[in-house]
Amino acid sequence: DQQVKQNSPSLSVQEGRISILNCDYTNSMFDYFLWYKKYPAEGPTFLISISSIKDKNEDGRFTVFLNKSAKHLSLHIVPSQPGDSAVYFCAARSSGSARQLTFGSGTQLTVLP
């Protein structure tokens, strides 16, 4: 039972264009959503998060959108740069005491120069 899904295993985008990574979830009890970026041989690096009471959060080139009615979130990267090439994980945080993260399976983003 996958509570967080990233249906696109890979995405290729031209440098300078917009990258849009998508994520769907099923559990209405998640209270925060986060995006992490992971390079090979490194741990996930926190990028940006959004509270379940918001619908948009922006940080520089990164914007996360949350559509609660559709249980969908997306990460927009504008403009995309070759250094953005990595695996991107969507994660949802449980509202219980452990605040555990439930991750999607990741999307490999490749930004072509």
Next chain:
Amino acid sequence: ETGVTQSPTHLIKTRGQQVTLRCSSQSGHNTVSWYQQALGQGPQFIFQYYREEENGRGNFPPRFSGLQFPNYSSELNVNALELDDSALYLCASSLVGLAGGGRETQYFGPGTRLLVL
């Protein structure tokens, strides 16, 4: 500010053996969570330690156990290793306030790659 560190970076064990993985949390953090990441999948929550006690557990058997020390560092112990335990083990630290709640973003270490033969 020191980030999350983990040791060892790589480890090879045989089926049935026991393993201990170590994690030092980011300075100022008081909570450690452990995750298992199998190849091609996202990290899966194993358990979390807060104030030296287990504070939540994912769907992992009791042979996965842990400890948190007064300096907030942590260990993950796995007994009776199975081939399917081969994975990247990630430790994440966060700061949980006394009243709980808040953003409590988890910051990850580089992981320990465990191979069980």
